[in-house]
Amino acid sequence: MKMRNVRKYLKEFNGVSITAQRELLMGLIHKSQGHISAKELYKNAVKKNGSISLATVYRNLKLFKELGIIEERRFGNLSCYYELKHANSHQHLVCKCCGTIIEFETPLIQKIIEQVEENYSFNVLKAEIYLEGFCKECNNADNNTVRGYSMS
Amino acid sequence: MKMRNVRKYLKEFNGVSITAQRELLMGLIHKSQGHISAKELYKNAVKKNGSISLATVYRNLKLFKELGIIEERRFGNLSCYYELKHANSHQHLVCKCCGTIIEFETPLIQKIIEQVEENYSFNVLKAEIYLEGFCKECNNADNNTVRGYSMS
DNA sequence: TTAGATGCAAATCATTTGCAATGAA
DNA sequence: TTCATTGCAAATGATTTGCATCTAA
Numbered sequence: 001m002k003m004r005n006v007r008k009y010l011k012e013f014n015g016v017s018i019t020a021q022r023e024l025l026m027g028l029i030h031k032s033q034g035h036i037s038a039k040e041l042y043k044n045a046v047k048k049n050g051s052i053s054l055a056t057v058y059r060n061l062k063l064f065k066e067l068g069i070i071e072e073r074r075f076g077n078l079s080c081y082y083e084l085k086h087a088n089s090h091q092h093l094v095c096k097c098c099g100t101i102i103e104f105e106t107p108l109i110q111k112i113i114e115q116v117e118e119n120y121s122f123n124v125l126k127a128e129i130y131l132e133g134f135c136k137e138c139n140n141a142d143n144n145t146v147r148g149y150s151m152s
Numbered sequence: 153m154k155m156r157n158v159r160k161y162l163k164e165f166n167g168v169s170i171t172a173q174r175e176l177l178m179g180l181i182h183k184s185q186g187h188i189s190a191k192e193l194y195k196n197a198v199k200k201n202g203s204i205s206l207a208t209v210y211r212n213l214k215l216f217k218e219l220g221i222i223e224e225r226r227f228g229n230l231s232c233y234y235e236l237k238h239a240n241s242h243q244h245l246v247c248k249c250c251g252t253i254i255e256f257e258t259p260l261i262q263k264i265i266e267q268v269e270e271n272y273s274f275n276v277l278k279a280e281i282y283l284e285g286f287c288k289e290c291n292n293a294d295n296n297t298v299r300g301y302s303m304s
Numbered sequence: 305t306t307a308g309a310t311g312c313a314a315a316t317c318a319t320t321t322g323c324a325a326t327g328a329a
Numbered sequence: 330t331t332c333a334t335t336g337c338a339a340a341t342g343a344t345t346t347g348c349a350t351c352t353a354a
Contacts, residue, residue, distance in 0.1 A: 017328050017333060038318080053336045058319060060334095074226050078343080079318060093268055093276075102272055108260045112281065116245055120254055121288035124245075129264065130280045136273035169353050171309065190343080205311045210344060212309095230318080231343060 013067055021045075021052055025060050029070060035081040035101055075101070075130065091129040097138035165219055173197075173204055177212050181222060187233040187253055227253070227282070243281040249290035 009026065010018050028044050029036060036044075042057045061082055064070045073081045075094055091109065093102040106129070113124045161178065162170050180196050181188060188196075194209045213234055216222045225233045227246050233253075243261065245254040258281075265276045 015333075019328075019334065021335075051336075054318095055320080055337080056335060062320095074228070076226070093272060093274060095274075096277070102274075104268060104271070106264050106267060108264050108267075109281075112258050112260050113283065115258060115260075116256060116283055119256070120245060121291075122245060122247075122254075122283070122285050123291045124283050124285040125248070126282075126284040128282045129261075130278075130282070131265065131268055131274070131276050132278040133274050133276040139273075139275050167308075169308065171353075173310075203311070206343095207312080207345075208310060214345095 009069060016063070016067070021049065021056050022060055024048055024052070025057065026064070026069075029064075029082065029084060032083075034103075035073065035083050037079050037081050039079065041082070073128075076132070089127070091131070093131045093133075095135040095138055096132055097134055100135055102135075161221060168215070168219070173201065173208050174212055176200055176204070177209065178216070178221075181216075181234065181236060184235075186255075187225065187235050189231050189233055191231065193234070225280075228284070241279070243283070245283045245285075247287040247290055248284055249286055252287055254287075 007018055007023075010016055010022060024045055025041065028041055032041075038054070038057055038061060041061070042052070042054050045052045045057060061070070061072075065072055065082075068085060070082050071085050073083065073092070075081060075092065088105060089109070090103040090105050093104055094100070109127050109129060113127055116122055117124055159170055159175075162168055162174060176197055177193065180193055184193075190206070190209055190213060193213070194204070194206050197204045197209060213222070213224075217224055217234075220237060222234050223237050225235065225244070227233060227244065240257060241261070242255040242257050245256055246252070261279050261281060265279055268274055269276055
């Protein structure tokens with residue numbers, strides 16, 4: 001991502017200053033083109049700026065989240081994943097074996113939201129579908145493992 | 153829950169012994185009739201058995217999970233919630249303000265699974281929908297707060 | 305008797321926070 | 330100059346683990 005665009009992003013918000021760390025982190029999040037954890041982001045950032053701290057990564061992830069630039073997701077793990085907020089909402093399909101994360105969309109989620117708003121008088125602000133299973137390749141392989149554990 | 157039923161549950165598994173702590177924890181999980189966190193479970197357990205340890209709670213939650221008796225859920229928080237595995241799958245609707253958790257069912261989730269299995273050659277083993285928003289009461293109230301933060 | 309279970313304290317992992325030093329506007 | 334931001338280290342909260350002791354089978 002061009003520096004100019006990052007600046008544009010951040011400049012829209014009053015009182016938020018543009019620092020080298022923020023530009024770096026935003027650039028890396030853009031490059032990740034998908035989901036990245038705080039630790040991965042930190043590791044990548046250190047390669048470019050040896051003195052950046054994990055605290056700065058967390059603080060800025062929190063800031064970007066509050067500014068509505070990124071979203072935070074949990075995929076069963078203890079740690080979170082972060083991704084740029086897309087215009088179009090999408091859902092996640094995760095392989096228990098190889099960890100591949102596939103994004104997909106479905107108009108049915110809108111139907112579900114409507115049903116729930118109707119039935120429970122709820123004002124739904126966020127809808128997430130999380131599907132887990134085995135992808136084609138892992139399903140065929142013999143030596144399946146689930147996040148490091150053998151499942152023979 | 154009657155002790156006999158707890159024993160029946162645990163006896164089905166070889167090598168798993170029936171301890172007072174396990175009976176207590178299973179009973180409390182049953183009584184909770186919904187979602188309970190490890191900490192809440194521990195607090196309730198201590199009332200009946202002053203010397204039970206948090207480690208025992210976590211170890212047994214892990215065991216029950218492995219035995220397929222309970223399920224682990226994350227609702228955006230850092231900590232997990234545990235619930236008995238129901239025969240019928242159900243989804244969750246959480247109020248950002250008061251924290252109420254509503255369970256609901258929808259046949260549309262099956263449709264989504266079918267679509268995904270078809271489109272991505274995935275073998276889907278688990279499907280979770282998580283909806284978040286404001287319940288009727290909180291939506292009407294003036295002083296809405298989101299998990300402790302004011303949103304005036 | 306003996307493998308599995310427990311309690312305790314210490315360890316880990318992800319995330320947050322206090323504080324003094326630094327840097328953007 | 331001034332207030333936001335950073336790096337560092339220590340704190341926190343959830344969960345796990347090592348170890349000596351206990352207990353169900």
